[in-house]
Amino acid sequence: MRPILMKGHERPLTFLKYNREGDLLFSCAKDHNPTVWFADNGERLGTYRGHNGAVWCCDVSRDSMRLITGSADQSVKLWNVQTGAQLYSFNFDSPARSVDFSVGDKLAVITTDPFMGLPSTIQVKRIARDPNEQSSESVLTIKGPQGRINRAIWGPLNKTIISAGEDAVVRVWDTETGQLLKESDKETGHQKTVTSLSKSADGSHFLTGSLDKSAKLWDARTLTLIKTYVTERPVNACAISPLLDHVVIGGGQEAVHVTTTDRRAGKFEAKFFHKILQEEIGGVKGHFGPINALAFNPDGRSFSSGGEDGYVRLHHFDPDYFTIKM
Numbered sequence: 001m002r003p004i005l006m007k008g009h010e011r012p013l014t015f016l017k018y019n020r021e022g023d024l025l026f027s028c029a030k031d032h033n034p035t036v037w038f039a040d041n042g043e044r045l046g047t048y049r050g051h052n053g054a055v056w057c058c059d060v061s062r063d064s065m066r067l068i069t070g071s072a073d074q075s076v077k078l079w080n081v082q083t084g085a086q087l088y089s090f091n092f093d094s095p096a097r098s099v100d101f102s103v104g105d106k107l108a109v110i111t112t113d114p115f116m117g118l119p120s121t122i123q124v125k126r127i128a129r130d131p132n133e134q135s136s137e138s139v140l141t142i143k144g145p146q147g148r149i150n151r152a153i154w155g156p157l158n159k160t161i162i163s164a165g166e167d168a169v170v171r172v173w174d175t176e177t178g179q180l181l182k183e184s185d186k187e188t189g190h191q192k193t194v195t196s197l198s199k200s201a202d203g204s205h206f207l208t209g210s211l212d213k214s215a216k217l218w219d220a221r222t223l224t225l226i227k228t229y230v231t232e233r234p235v236n237a238c239a240i241s242p243l244l245d246h247v248v249i250g251g252g253q254e255a256v257h258v259t260t261t262d263r264r265a266g267k268f269e270a271k272f273f274h275k276i277l278q279e280e281i282g283g284v285k286g287h288f289g290p291i292n293a294l295a296f297n298p299d300g301r302s303f304s305s306g307g308e309d310g311y312v313r314l315h316h317f318d319p320d321y322f323t324i325k326m
Helices: 319-323
Strands: 004-007 013-018 024-029 035-038 044-047 055-060 066-071 075-080 086-091 096-101 107-112 121-126 138-143 149-154 160-165 171-174 180-183 194-199 205-210 214-219 225-230 235-240 246-251 270-274 280-284 291-296 302-307 311-316
Touching: 013 302, 013 311, 024 055, 024 291, 024 302, 024 311, 066 096, 066 107, 075 096, 107 149, 107 160, 121 160, 149 194, 160 194, 205 235, 205 246, 214 235, 214 246, 235 302, 246 291
Parallel strands: 013 055, 013 291, 055 096, 096 149, 194 235, 235 291
Antiparallel strands: 004 311, 013 024, 024 035, 035 044, 055 066, 066 075, 075 086, 096 107, 107 121, 121 138, 149 160, 160 171, 171 180, 194 205, 205 214, 214 225, 235 246, 246 270, 270 280, 291 302, 302 311
């Protein structure tokens, strides 16, 4: 399985997202330019210029026409995917950490960081078909829990919003009223910051990765903990295979601690676990720093990882991968 190395970012990667067809891959990094690539050969198609800070997160509409990006420059921007033109900019009083289109792309959920005495917030914006009619009003604003919210996504049928972050609690909110419906149990849930949250293809369950060196699989409606995958290092990114019963987990210490701790710290691999048996199947090495972003192609035949080293690595699975027996 020879990876394709995609070098287009000057700074560490923060997020990766495929479009629905799986032919485009969008990457965000701490440099200011989200980038789009061909997902089969890793060729760079273009960049979206306009942010003045690290870009933390992105999402692409179902028809692959619009891209939404959230950045540390306190803005969330909508882009035309094909032309790279900026369609609209939502401006906030604090850095925007997470963005996610609803099913149907009519709404977007955005989270903002706690900043200068302001609490973290979860905000829902209506996304207009015509950029000229776009309004910056929030349909819903939830003043957040303590600490930063690292990720918020839509639950089944857009009825709920699922959020998680620094306080290690996974929460489910009602999208109509903004009420807190459920939160994960302190005992069985994560013990440290939740860094990443990614949905299964059908949206029925989701995976969270945490600095407590584990990833957990949850039911999206009931917030029941289904499975836990334990690894030896902090988890920065995770993804669920849309094809096989596999999950992939990536991470490693923060770059600061790498040289000061044990020698094995250099093993920055993406680890594959069996989703049901919770056993490790294998790993893919290659990055020269912690893995910050992971994504499966919607066809399940390839995946990509983004690292602290500024590279995106695109892996097409060998035929053997599809016949692994546990």
